[in-house]
Amino acid sequence: MGFQRGRAVWLAAAMMLGIGAGPGLSMAAPPMVLATTGMIGDTVASLGGECIDVEVLMGPGVDPHLFQASASDVRAFQQAALIVFNGYGLEGQLDNVLTRVGERRPTLALAEAASAEGPREPMRGTGGYSVDPHLWMDAALWAQGVTPLAGMLTDIAPGCAAAINDRADTLNRRLRALDQWIQARIASIPEPQRVLLTAHDAFRYYGRAYDIDVQGIQGISTSAEASVADIQDTAALIAERGIPAIFVETTINPRTVQAVVEAARERSAEVSIGGSIHGDALGEPGTLADSLIGMLIHNTAEITRALGGTMAPLPAVLAPWQESLDARRVSGG
Ligand SMILES: [Zn+2]
Numbered sequence: 476m477g478f479q480r481g482r483a484v485w486l487a488a489a490m491m492l493g494i495g496a497g498p499g500l501s502m503a504a505p506p507m508v509l510a511t512t513g514m515i516g517d518t519v520a521s522l523g524g525e526c527i528d529v530e531v532l533m534g535p536g537v538d539p540h541l542f543q544a545s546a547s548d549v550r551a552f553q554q555a556a557l558i559v560f561n562g563y564g565l566e567g568q569l570d571n572v573l574t575r576v577g578e579r580r581p582t583l584a585l586a587e588a589a590s591a592e593g594p595r596e597p598m599r600g601t602g603g604y605s606v607d608p609h610l611w612m613d614a615a616l617w618a619q620g621v622t623p624l625a626g627m628l629t630d631i632a633p634g635c636a637a638a639i640n641d642r643a644d645t646l647n648r649r650l651r652a653l654d655q656w657i658q659a660r661i662a663s664i665p666e667p668q669r670v671l672l673t674a675h676d677a678f679r680y681y682g683r684a685y686d687i688d689v690q691g692i693q694g695i696s697t698s699a700e701a702s703v704a705d706i707q708d709t710a711a712l713i714a715e716r717g718i719p720a721i722f723v724e725t726t727i728n729p730r731t732v733q734a735v736v737e738a739a740r741e742r743s744a745e746v747s748i749g750g751s752i753h754g755d756a757l758g759e760p761g762t763l764a765d766s767l768i769g770m771l772i773h774n775t776a777e778i779t780r781a782l783g784g785t786m787a788p789l790p791a792v793l794a795p796w797q798e799s800l801d802a803r804r805v806s807g808g
Pocket residue numbers: 540609675676677695696697754755
């Protein structure tokens with residue numbers, strides 16, 4: 476099972492203030508929300524604060540396309556006051572569990588809720604997905620899910636409605652500021668090099684929102700292996716357009732990427748590996764990419780640097796991430 480961010484923070488605060496379970500003090504546990512991915516768990520925690528106990532099913536490095544629930548995961552589903560998942564088939568192996576538990580528990584498919592009403596719309600999928608499920612890659616599109624999520628959280632924690640709505644406003648402001656910042660960073664990359672080459676098609680929304688040409692080596696699901704032809708085609712593209720860097724996604728076997736680098740070299744094209752970017756899972760706790768916003772900042776910084784763009788400080792509303800971004804640049808990690 477994953478971490479319990481909301482609850483853990485609340486307990487730490489209570490201990491610092493010397494608050495105990497004394498007479499007259501209610502220590503009723505906050506309602507537990509089960510989130511499938513880290514991106515969803517972080518979004519729920521951002522709104523829920525101390526009012527919600529968040530459990531995340533899939534930790535760093537876990538591939539949601541392939542994830543199967545264990546017996547203890549199924550028990551967590553049954554104990555949750557609300558289950559928030561992505562939808563659009565991302566959690567393909569959980570379909571049965573979600574359907575079964577959904578008959579008795581409230582559920583929210585956050586990506587589907589985010590794209591129910593415009594202005595930004597979902598994209599048609601590839602590789603057996605009718606809709607591309609990777610909506611969190613477009614900050615403004617993901618922001619469209621904040622209001623429906625706040626509504627569901629308010630239903631299970633009505634005493635916290637005002638606080639949840641305040642935090643929803645903050646998250647909305649942050650995601651919109653982030654959207655603008657990413658736009659400007661990607662625009663700073665010289666046009667011919669504005670190509671994001673990665674081993675997995677998790678970045679199509681990112682490409683559409685931020686105007687960068689996204690080329691994948693294989694299909695949308697990580698369950699397929701890249702073929703020799705895929706690798707040769709990618710190497711040809713690198714040589715033709717002079718693309719300086721290719722990206723490794725943390726949930727992908729790096730051997731595929733290494734094979735492309737070698738195939739490009741055979742065509743006398745030098746391409747470097749542009750560092751890890753996060754597609755389907757957040758980074759380890761304590762790293763810049765351990766939150767949804769941090770993950771998008773991390774990815775954008777990696778892409779901008781490797782492809783020859785220019786970095787700029789984050790807007791004031793994203794100040795909590797600036798220190799981590801600066802530390803990352805100094806350490807190169
Ligand atoms: Zn994916």
